Every structure is written in C-alpha cells, then in structure tokens.
Amino acid sequence: MEKLHIIGGGMAGSEAAWQAAEAGVPVVLHEMRPSVGTFAHRTGDFAEMVCSNSFRSDDDERNAVGLLHWEMQAAGGLIMEMARHHRLPAGGALAVDRDAFSASVTERLRAHPMISFDPGEIRALPEDGHWIIATGPLTSGALAEAIRAETGADSLAFFDAIAPIVYAESVDMSVAWRQSRYDKGETEEEQKAYLNCPMTREQYEAFIDALLAAEKTEFHEGETAGYFDGCLPIEVMAERGRETLRFGPMKPVGLTNEHDPETKAYAVVQLRRDNALGTLYNIVGFQTKMKYGAQTAVFKLIPGLENASFARLGGIHRNTFINSPTLLDGRMRLKSRPNIRFAGQITGVEGYVESAAMGLLAGRMAAAEIKGQDLPPPPADTAMGALITHITGGAEAKTFQPMNVNFGLFPPIDAKGGRRGRKDRYKAYTDRAKDAFTEWLG
Template sequence: MSQHQVHIIGGGLAGSEAAWQLAEAGIRVRLSEMRGGGDMTPAHQSDGLAEMVCSNSFRSDDGDSNAVGLLHREMRALNSLIMNVADQHKLPAGSALAVDRDLFSDGVTRRLMEHPNIEIVRERIDQLPSDGMTIVATGPLTAESLAHSIGDATGKDSLTFFDAIAPIVYRDTIDMDIAWKASRWDKVGPIGDGKDYINCPMDKDQYYTFVQGLLDGEKTDFKDWEKETPYFEGCMPIEVMAERGIETLRFGPMKGVGLDNPRTGRWPYAVVQLRQDNDLGTLWNMVGFQTKLKHAEQVRLFRTIPALEKAEFARLGGLHRNSFIRSPDLLDPQLRLKTSPHIRFAGQITGCEGYVESAAIGLIAARFAAAELGGKTLPPPPSDTALGALLGHITGGADADSYQPMNVNFGLFPPLADGVRKKDRKLGYTQRAGQSLAVWMNENSIKTN
C-alpha cells in the first residue's frame, strides 16, 4: 500500500475494529502496532491483534434484557469484525459470550492481514501526528512516550487506575471429585448445557480462612507514583474486595446462591467458579479473581481452595496501570480532539471500560472518519441506543472532574416514558433502542449486516 488515508495507532480491539470498518468502506488504512516490533506491554502475552488480556468473556449476550448484550446486537448490525470473529470462536458460558482468546486473536489478525485496504506495520509511535487523519486507539497501556505527547497536546493530566488479571488453571489439575459443573440456577445459554462453570465449594470455616489468607498475603509493591491511583470497580482485585468486609466476597465473585452442590443438595457457603478459556477446554480462568498478590503467594493460597489443591497455573494473576484521557473535556461529539481535530480517540483510552465497549467506540470513530473523508457528517447514534448512550457518556454526558471508566449500562440511557412497569423496563430500553437504531441507519444509508 503506497499511501494511507487514515493512520490508526494501536492494534487492540478498538484499533482492529476501526481498521476493519474503514477498510470495508474502501478507505486505505495504516495500522501501527508496537507489539511485534520489539516492544511489549506489562499485560500482553503475544503480538496478536485484538488480544484479550484480562478475561475471555464479552459478558452477557442477552440483547433483550442486558445493556452489553444490546451493544452486541447493535455492533452485529453494523458489520462488526470483533463480534463476527467472537461468534466464530465462542465457548460454553451460560448466557455470556466467552471465546477462545487465542483463536479469537488469530482470527482478527488474519482477517485484517488479508484485507487489501489495510497495511499493518509493527512500529512504536512516539508522537501524535501533526497532520493527517488519525485514530489513537492505544488503549489503557499507552507507551510512555506517546502518553507524554498526548499530555502535551491536551494540556490535561491523564487519569489513571489499576487493572488486575485473573489466573488461568489447567483443567486436568482440577479435582472433579470435589468440584462440579453447573451454571447458576442451571441457566442454559446459546451454547452449552447449563453446566458451563466449574464450581469449587467452600464451607464457612474454609471461606473465613481463605479471606484471612487474602488479607495477610504478600502483595505487589507500589512505586511512589502508583500509591494514590484508584482501581476500576469492575476489575477490583479480590484481596481489595476482601478488605471491605469479611462477607463481601460471598456477595460478589464467591456467591454460592443458585448453585446446587449435587453431593449435598444445598448451596455452598461460598464458591470459586472457573470459566472455560479455550476451545479445547484445557484452560479455565478463575472468575472474578483478579489479583495483585505476588505469584508465589497466589500458588500457595489458591491451592487451599477445595478442588484446586493440586492446581497448575497456565497464567497467574497480575497488576498493571491503565490510563485514560478526560474525554468529556477533550473530545467533541465525533470523538475528535478539540485542539487537534485531525485526531480522534477510540477505545479504552477514552474512558470506556470493557472489550465490547472498546471495540464499539472504535467502530463509531471509524464511521465518523469515513463520513468525513467522503465530505459528509455522520450524526452520532441516538442517545437511546447502547452505542449512542455510551458515546454520549464519553463525549459530554459525564462530569469531567469525576470521570471514571464506565461499562455500558441502562443508567446511561434516557428514561423511558412514564407508566412503564419496573419489570418491563429492560425490554422497554432494548425495544426502543432497536427502533431508534433502525431509523438512524436508514436515514444515513447504512446497510444492515
């Protein structure tokens, strides 16, 4: 490719989705990714595009009663590469959309490499380009040199928070004489049989001993500049949750409610759940067990969990610093940097949280850019759609002074009309969103996938 029309910096989920959307619109793209060019982040394991770092789940795929499931539906309608490849490599996970993370990344990488309008360059970009249409999708692990350049361009200090990674266990080292497979309330998802999770039960004494172990365990040391950095609530390390109270974990990731232990006929006092992480079913991740415990401490403590006494770990938990910009102050409704409108931001660096949300903002940033290159202006999706609600939060709906990472949720949507019963509200949100998205797509001549 001799000349590009849009330069995308960052090959994560947002950058990959943006590249695909632009390329499918006939626009030539240069996609710069530093992994594979001699650089690596503290959290990534490979140089694959769209690598899923923390979890292998895109969360709920229920588009009738869940905001993220609705976002899935809207992205599929808009020809999302991320959703298409995720659907090809989904794993049993109840009503959630979980994928084999390696096959997923390989699939995205292959599709982008094969596209004639995309040039993938393994290079680190240290400065924001001074001209030319650019989408910055470097994510929460933006290289320090580029982060400084962004700070210089925005005149604002970046906000930061910590994100933690959950351990992954080899399936054949889990004691199934103690553990059992089931989904909460035996709920059956689009694939699977209602037995999508491996459950490791704890009685009261085992639970209290484990929580004390979390509190006493040796943690990762902080550097001076890290000490005041807040955590994102949706990815809270398990030991930090434990500090909030002895029972906190029993009402969070270790909740036993709705899980009948076939050996006792009762719900366990607490439970550790594992979710399938690859297509072969050989790797399972510990759900909600993001941690900043030191590695040796993780092995020692997690082997005290019933059924994991002989567990072997394909990956232990970790901790990394994430950064995002103060988007409500800095970006216009088209995701352009107000002080340098040739630059758009997309993905988690904007302050959205989650794989799906990151890809969704990459998708809409690319469609805005494609329209601009065609001499048109694409209006933002309606605020009562999942995509429009998320975009509105990022570009002005949130208070900039207290801005924090946010998953899509119905709290971002405009209220429903008076008189809608509480039990009907979720369906009301999704039905209204479907109608609004269809009108927006029709008015802007966007073809339905």
C-alpha cells in the same frame, strides 16, 4: 483517497480499521507489538484479550451490554462476528477461545485489501493526516507523555487486574462439579459451562485470612490511581468486609453440589472455560495483585484446586485514559487537533465490548470525513449513542471515571401513565434502541 492511520491493534483499533476499510477507505494500522511489549500482552496478534475471555451478557432484550452486542453485529462489526464464531459455553455470557479469537481477527485484517500495516511504536502525536489513537489503557510511555503535553493536563489513570488461568486437568473433579448458575443455558453444555469449587464456612474464613495476609504488589511512591469498581482485585474486596466476596464472585446461590446435593455450600469459586479444547479455565472474578508465590499458596486453599497448575497467574497494571468530556468533540476528535480521533478504552469506556464499539464509531466517522461526508453519532437512546454521549459531554468532567455501558446512561423511558417493572422497562429500552439504531444505520 487520503489514508486513515490507526495507532493500536487492540479491540478498538481492529474494529476501527475494519469499519473504515469496509467503507472503501485505505487504512494503515500501526501496532508496536511484539517488538515493543507490554506487561499484559503475550503475542503480536490483534484484538488480544489480556484480562477475561468474556464479552459479558449476550441478552440483547434486557441487558445493556447485550444490546451493544446486537448493535455491533447489526453494523457488521468484525469483533462481534469473530466472537460468535469462537464462542465457548458460558451460560448466558458470550465467552470465547481467546487465542483462536485474536488469531482470526488478525487473519481477517491481514487479508483485507484496503488495510496495510506499519509495525513499530508511534512516539509523538502526528501533525497532519487523518489519525485514530486507539492505544488502549497500556499506551506506551512516550505517546502518553505526548498526549499529556498536548492536552495540558495529566492523563487520568486507574488500576486494572488480571485473573489467573488454571489447567483443567489439575482440578479435582471429585470435589468440583460442572454447572452454570441456575442451570442457565439452552443446551446441556451451556448449563454445565462452569466448574464449581465449594467451601464450608471454616474453609472460607481460612481463605479470607490467607488472602488478607498475603504479600501484595506495592505501587510506586506517589502513585494515586484508584481501581475501576468493575474489576476490583479480590483482596481489595475482602478488605471491605469479610463477607464481601461471598456476596460477590463467591456467592453460593443457584448451585447444587452434585457430590453432596443436601449440603449447601457457604461459598463457591467458579471457573469458566478459557479455550475451545476445554484444557484451560480462568477463575471468575479473581483478579488479584498478590505476588506470584502468594497466589499459588492462597488459591490452593480452594477445595478442588489443592493440586492446581497455573497456565497464567494474575497481575495488576496501570491503565491510562483521557478526560474525554473536556478534550473530545461529538465526533471523537481532539478539540485542539481535529485531525486526531481517540477510540477505545483510552477514552474512558471500560470493557472489551465498549472499547470495540467506540472503535466502530471512530472508524465510521473518520471514513465518512475522508469521503467528504459528516456522520453524526447514533441517537443517545441507543447503546453506542449513550456511550459516546457520556464520554463527549454527558459525564461530569471533574469526576469523570471509566464506565461500562448501562441503562443509567440512556434517556429515561416514558412510563405512559404507569410504573413499569424492571424487566419490562429494560425490554422497552432495548426495543427503542434497536429501532433507533436501525434507522441510524440506514
């Protein structure tokens, strides 16, 4: 049987390799790390989480990304299996111990008898054979140039930012307290999954002043890439209005300060556990492009973090993605070279879960083709089907931008003679999707 070659061992490449190997197709996984590093990666492990440690909402009845979790699990997804195995308390979100998670994905892939490994950088598009390019947003310069040369157009790009991580022991718990927003969670551990740092109005105003005045990373002359709205740096949000952060990641609702229950905080900074030991916490929503020295000065203005020690400071990097609606067919193949598929964030989906889901589909479709079969994409009223429909023709090519999964990508629900409330409508979306995805799997 012919082999399937996969370039990139991130979320998409790892999931694609697993799906194809489980289908009985031999896989060669090419990963340039650690011999060739990137700005954001720290290890050579597969499926390394470089930004947040969260797969977002795990609600599979009223949330589109939670539904995507459900579909990936139903399809035997490795990423979702390992995420659940290494999950951390995070209210209604699926957060994981990032190092243990990627280590376990790496272990499972290396133990699979149908998967072999060829380390090193692939610098050109392969001429023949079956290939999946899942190099993600940090595609190496040489390969990105080869893709641009083949497609005849510049790859599109946007900027992505990383939030800092704090050592838990350095947080002042006489100021901070443990609580999930609205006490969400079925257990006490879930209900107290976050550390909360309260701010008065005066403290908030001083923080905003410092944030706006801080020295930031400047882009190269001529750089025109924008930001992905789902991962805006906090200083960019602050520039849009002084109250923006207070209605975003610093909103004070659903929280009661156990040290001073009668006083309502003007703003609250939340930290979410980043590892199973509980020794590391990331500052939720605090992606930043501030220079390192400025970060420590500004973040130590947050009550409870005056003496904080940082395991990792934030940063910003350029993400590359292709104009999939013009370049890919409905099976995720490059129209000009059908032996090559693209998968993951480079296709214009945004987020760990969405990237892994597109890897799952690409791996299954490539395996089916190698075995002489044709696997159609899932129906458009499933989460995976909605995503692949969007990137392979549903989106407007002229304005194509990275997209998280959301119910706006799904075919509308028939109201059947009456208007549905939002919760009922979302439940109808997920019920319909689960039935359709189960049938597609069969």
